[in-house]
Amino acid sequence: xxxxxxxxxxxxxxxxxxxxxxxxxxxxxxxxxxxxxxxxxxxxxxxxxxxxxxxx
Numbered sequence: 001x002x003x004x005x006x007x008x009x010x011x012x013x014x015x016x017x018x019x020x021x022x023x024x025x026x027x028x029x030x031x032x033x034x035x036x037x038x039x040x041x042x043x044x045x046x047x048x049x050x051x052x053x054x055x056x
Contacts, residue, residue, distance in 0.1 A: 008016075025040035030047055037054040039047050046052045 025042070027038040028041045028044055029036050029038055030044055031037075032047060032054055035054075037047070039054060043052060047054060
């Protein structure tokens with residue numbers, strides 16, 4: 001694991017943390033057993049294979 005060699009200033013720490021922004025996942029409509037669901041795009045293959053079951 002990387003370890004800093006010296007103390008980082010509070011200003012730099014907060015500026016660095018401010019760059020991490022969570023974004024909402026892109027929802028894609030898929031049809032499972034004749035019913036349409038909105039699921040995250042990166043999980044579409046798992047729903048199609050039956051590894052995940054849509055809720056709702």
